[in-house]
Amino acid sequence: MKKMTHNPFLALLLVAGSACAAPAVAGTAYLSQAQLDQVMAALPAPSAPGSAEDQADRAATDRAFAARSQADFSQAEQEEKFDAFAFAPVIGKGFRADKLPHVAALFKEAEHETKEAVDQSKDHWKRLRPCPPASACAMNPEQAAKKSFGYPSGHSSRATVDAILLAQLFPQDADALMQHAHEIGWRRVVKGVHTLQDIYAGREFGQALATDMLASPAFQHDLAAAREELRAAGLAPVPSHAP
Template sequence: MTHAWTFLRHALCTLLLMAAAAAHADGAPPYLDSAQLHQLQAVLAPPSVPGSPEDRADRGVTDRAYAHRNKKDNALAHAEEEFDVFAFSRVLGPGFDAKRLPRTAAVFTEVQKETAKAVSEAKKHWQRTRPCPLDSCRKDPEGDEKDLKKKSYGYPSGHSTRATVFAVLLGKALPARADTLAGYARDVGWRRVVRGVHTPQDIYAGRVFGQALAAAFLANPSLQHDLDEAAKELAQAGFNPAP
């Protein structure tokens, strides 16, 4: 009887985890629809005119940052090429893990998908070419052409946008960590400059866009409910949500 109860309890826990992880699976409505994502692009001002003094100065910052990058920042920039919310384990600790936090993973998987859609549309609209410091996009001195780091447009930075959205939403779930989360998001953006794939202007645009997207997400009742559930999960896992 004891073994049967143990089995049932484990089975129930497994089903609950599967249900949490399946949130916003096929058929579930998005937090923000296509029209809302499109409207939010109005917060972005046009980037510098190509070849203008402002444009050259902006790209010059990337040239210098790339040429003088240190090994630590360069390694982190490479590691962050594939970037999701659990990259914030760098400041939250190794316990911040998708397998351990399925509800949190479900919320931010959907947020990331919708954010990527908004960024992709904005990039295609502005069509700002990425920088090419030290001819890196043609010579590929780092041997990482497979990352296709020069194949898409640069404005706004997807990493900067995504990191900002993640930091704002996580900051609501973990208010005591809000400043730390925001700082890491800024660092993620800057390391895209160090990586030589964005200019500061791309990064700042991503921060503005990310703030606007985060505010719209937080205004959605479904997101609020799911984020509250994620906050409970984080508290149960040992992350203190209160200041």
């Protein structure tokens, strides 16, 4: 298992440059179950329920929810469902799923595998979500009980994976892409559905998943097709990392 890093882009771009270039069959999964198991095993346990640390973590969500701006809350509502094309404000308006089927297929697979790993981890840790006063959870506890567990945050994990993989196609936007991913995660706290600990765990989790994806021949095969599609679409040309 590769060591997780809080400063991923330089290291991950180097990984992409040295990744195996052997042919791969399109549609092949990027990660094996063994790799998913390794990533999940490396995620540290959340705070013990009811501990002082756990209570402080939940209190921070209560404060963020109480101080929310309408703009941030509305954006969080819009991001309830999102994919890599939600990063178009960073990349440009030409970055659209209907115009880029190879790019869309690559991120659909990456996001699917990320969700599987997140769901397994949530079911393992079974950390309850926060429930700030006057939030949707507090107003409708029966509906809230149907939600998945909170650790790690799926939005934070997926946004991190998307940002790191998008940086392979748009390296000039790497910092802005990661900042956008952080904002997606933060707005889950503003919405009152995750704690900061959930969000930070999602960042660690997403970084580890993306690292292993970048080393996958199947991913590199699909990434090459995505690069060519972007060039043909007239978006900013991206140099190949192939030797």
